[in-house]
Amino acid sequence: MTSTQRSESVNSTVKHGYCDNSTAIHEFAKSFLELLAHNKEKEAEEEFNSQAPVIASTFYGYDNQLSRVYTRAVYKVFVSRLKSSTAFRVRPDPDKAGYYMVKHTRPPTDFPWLCHEFWVKAVVNEEIPEESEFNCECMRIEHTGMFCPHLLCVLTNLQVAHIPSRYIPKRYTRNAREATPI
Incomplete structure (x- = not known):
């Protein structure tokens, strides 16, 4: 303003x-x-x-983690995208490990761009979760810092328990104002 x-x-x-x-x-x-x-x-x-604490909307490990980290407003957007992710089907790429084809199960009428197929890369390191790597062809996480439904669909499919901190922008967290210069 x-x-x-x-x-x-x-x-x-x-x-x-x-x-x-x-x-x-x-x-x-x-x-x-x-x-x-x-x-x-x-x-x-x-x-x-x-x-105030937010109660996680599901029992997924990453959902519980993000419900404690995100602000209420950001978590509400996240839950909306998590719900949208249920409309996708995941198929692993037989040639490349860690790559998944995510395709919409039925074409939506309000968002035609969702009809496309997207390649998602998800390399999960269960030993050291901070070394896990995620990205999607739609590049929403790079542009906005928020997870896209395609990537959330793969995270759910792989039963990921922890999201590395580098994928959670500080501006979306509850403690974003901690180090604000005076």
Whole structure:
């Protein structure tokens, strides 16, 4: 939000909810302080709610891990993609180990791009989970930092228990604000 947009937003809020043209300056100051206090309360409530523990939506190991790491909003997007992943079928590539063909089971009407086949690379190291490697042909994880339904389908199929930390961007985590410069 630019400074002009923020200023206009505050002006609009003050004019429509806290005072009008006939308000005296001391009443305006009092109303403005109430507005600031109300905004701080809302921010504190949102902060508290985002830090509260989220119950995992499934019993998959990686789902349990991500429910504890992601913020509520990001976890909600993740759960939506996890649900979408149930519409795909996985077939391992007989020629290359660690490669899987992921294909949609029935063509959707709202997202035609889901009809394509995608190659997913998933090399799982159960001894040292941090060395596991995942990527998908759609490259959503590289672009947004979020898992795509294709990759989630393969992770579920392989019963992956742990996602390496390099695949969880700090901006999506509950402690993203820990090292914020002052």
